[in-house]
Amino acid sequence: MIYLAQLETFIRSFFLQALWNYERMQNVGFAFSIEPLLRRACRTKETFYRALRRNTDYFNVHPYFAPLIMGVIFNKERELAESNRTEDPTISVLKNTMGAAFGAVGDHVIWGTWRPFCAIMALCVGLLVGYPSMNGDMSSSIFHLPGATLCAKWWVVGFLSMFNSIHLWLRWRGLQKAVSDGPLVVRWVESLHLQKWAAQIRRVGLLFLFFMVLVYFSHWTRSELLIWMVAVFLGSAILKRWGLSTFVIVYLVCGVSLAMTKLEIHWP
């Protein structure tokens, strides 16, 4: 029966941020998601009502790590329900501490590393299948329907399946492990070496990016155009490092494009 409650919590956790607010952030989503597990943990209606109310307090974490914390809180609530006490202040402390820690891990590993990596992989493949051929034939490129459709399929299916395979696994496995191990689930997370993997993935991502740059640049053989492309590439990286907004970079690049046509450098 606990499996069904886990499954329900897993599904409900996708709506964690539906009522995200500045005061208590993901509190409604958290209480909504953990409710099936709390029903299992509490023996009486009164303890269930108290537990559910307690879990409407402040909560914020990276959404993919939320099921893991729900599993931990389920364990703590079960312990409390089986004891003679009515309140346990460590529950909210544990929830907030884990929320902050896993929030930071999720932001770095998922948003900062895994998502850009999957995007670069998909873009690389899309570019390879839908880029204008070396002889200048544009008919099969992304600028026309067959090439664009092929590229779109790779981007949509490739990116979504690659990204969400880890996303869904992390949610489900995290919840399962947390329900069975309780707060000791942190050892499981530690054993995943997420930070180490993130560093490796970033290096591989960098390689794919360079590969993409080479493929993109190799098709434009006119030297004056190539020089401009290298200048824009390096210039954008440097301006971004200096903290310039991408918003400004977009208009700067368009300004450069207009200037290039004044210098008689046109689309090949």
Place this chain on the structure above:
Amino acid sequence: MTSLMPHRLIAAAMWAGFIALDFTACGPFMISQPLVCGPLFGWLMGQVAVGVIIGGIIQLLWMDLSPIGVGIPYDATSTTILAIYWATLPSGPQAVPDHSALSQVVLALLIAVPFGFLFRWLDQMARRINTIIMHQVDRVPDEHLALGLWGGIVIGIAWSWIRYTLAYALLFWAGRIAWMRLAYSPRLTPMDQGLTMAVLLLPVAGMGVTLELFLSDDPEGRWAPWRATKPTKNGDRRA
């Protein structure tokens, strides 16, 4: 779907509202990433090529966007959707085959870029309203709290979809009027070649931005709350 009929606008706004739900209401499964929503919305508008070009460029340029803590980043999804809608308007590029058509795709992108900030602001406002809804859920008696939470989530999802759909419908409509005057203005003809060249250079700039992201030790830090929000007068940080 390339006629000027209002049903095109309404259908486009409803689909855009569904895509935007991926942000916070459900998932996120990353359907709202420009790489995905670009081709999808382009396909819905009848021109996959435009969706691929705009989605690819925006994905590369805004690869580093992350919703960290209370910080709400620039809304690249809205930029993608608005640009595609305007670029695929009737009497616009039918298959994006030549230079002038590509220049219109870039023009639509340039017009849509500032609206990412508008949608970020709208999201901030919506989350303030979410606080009011949350307080209503909080007032529900203990024995009905489980039901109250259901209500809160359903209202949250419905409210997200309605506000995005309305915002998109309004901007699609207002933008169409501006687009028809601007995109086919003879004054812009001398800029055609330059804008077409931007199709080539904008992905290059995006690769440069992505290079900086992969070389950064703190990739998610750039969208941390203290960067994505403004300080108030008394010094504290508020979204």
